[in-house]
Amino acid sequence: MPKSYSIVVLPGDGIGPDVINEARQTVDAIGNKAGFNIEWIEEAAGGASIDKYGHPLTDEVLDKCKSAHAVLLGAVGGEKWDHHTGEMRPESGLLKLRKGLGAFANLRPVMVPDALSEASPLRAEAVRGTDLLVVRELTGGIYFGRPAGREGSGPEERAYNTMVYTAAEVDRVSRVAFEWARKRSGRVTSVDKANVLVVSQLWRDVISRVHTEDYADISLNHMYVDNAAMQLVLNPGQFDVIVTGNLFGDILSDAAATLGGSLGLLPSASVGGPVGIFEPVHGSAPDIAGKDIANPVGAILSASMMLVELDEGDSAAAIRSGVELALEDGARTADLYRDGFERVSTSGMGDLVRRHALKALK
Numbered sequence: 001m002p003k004s005y006s007i008v009v010l011p012g013d014g015i016g017p018d019v020i021n022e023a024r025q026t027v028d029a030i031g032n033k034a035g036f037n038i039e040w041i042e043e044a045a046g047g048a049s050i051d052k053y054g055h056p057l058t059d060e061v062l063d064k065c066k067s068a069h070a071v072l073l074g075a076v077g078g079e080k081w082d083h084h085t086g087e088m089r090p091e092s093g094l095l096k097l098r099k100g101l102g103a104f105a106n107l108r109p110v111m112v113p114d115a116l117s118e119a120s121p122l123r124a125e126a127v128r129g130t131d132l133l134v135v136r137e138l139t140g141g142i143y144f145g146r147p148a149g150r151e152g153s154g155p156e157e158r159a160y161n162t163m164v165y166t167a168a169e170v171d172r173v174s175r176v177a178f179e180w181a182r183k184r185s186g187r188v189t190s191v192d193k194a195n196v197l198v199v200s201q202l203w204r205d206v207i208s209r210v211h212t213e214d215y216a217d218i219s220l221n222h223m224y225v226d227n228a229a230m231q232l233v234l235n236p237g238q239f240d241v242i243v244t245g246n247l248f249g250d251i252l253s254d255a256a257a258t259l260g261g262s263l264g265l266l267p268s269a270s271v272g273g274p275v276g277i278f279e280p281v282h283g284s285a286p287d288i289a290g291k292d293i294a295n296p297v298g299a300i301l302s303a304s305m306m307l308v309e310l311d312e313g314d315s316a317a318a319i320r321s322g323v324e325l326a327l328e329d330g331a332r333t334a335d336l337y338r339d340g341f342e343r344v345s346t347s348g349m350g351d352l353v354r355r356h357a358l359k360a361l362k
Ligand code: IPM
Pocket: 076, 077, 091, 094, 095, 250, 281
């Protein structure tokens, strides 16, 4: 009997199904050769789930996720559901999933493969060699803080969210960042707004304490979020691991994504709970959905991060090589296409990655 993993797959909305289809085929092809089998449990999330079940994430689907080995997710949201508010928004389904699975640490690696340093809107020499990891806190901060609400009317109408962190929440996410730094170049930059926000002062104090107590071998610096946004585009090479709160991490990871020329390239893993969630950083891009033009690389690399978690490291590495080799060959989806390269579709890119990945798998 080959090893078998049960994976809940939530393609979601917009280009989610387009890119997840490629990720799934890639894992199946590699598994076939490497000797493991995936039992895919396909379910609805986000807008697709509103349409199917009347809620962006049902308790039944969440329960299925809780008993799987991992969750592979595409993207959620779109204009069709934009009139929904509160917990009926597609995005709320995603937040419920993250919270429900206790996935408090969102890992977003940003690498600029040599083949893509020319594709960056920044100077090639400024981005070449970029290799950083954003560790974004994912189940706290202003995304979940209470009170939150909207009340009253006219000029007196008011709306508010609360940015709140407990010491325990900062402690545990900082340890994830320090542990990754140990496996990488040994540097952590903690990003906050401690010159203004008292929640950031706690954040900074806790990170500093954890550092002194348990990670004195790692070099730690603190940076205000406004400066961090600027430094990311001026000199991304200075960063190894960036650890930050939910909202700042959301914003900075999109900014970092531009370094390689496209948000479509970036994968992520949300870990810390019993079951991890693996999803590309990009959104649902409804305008290009179903046209076979979306970039599947972010989703394929997310599946590769999933295989690392499942202890299928060789297969994960083969997929990463597959992506690099396809890009080196000059294959470019529409988001990255320029003169002199080969324009490929979503499925065309998937095919090329699979072909190279299978060759790379020893
Ligand atoms: C992301 C997305 C989500 C977020 C949205 C869709 C809720 O932007 O994963 O970065 O803000 O976390």
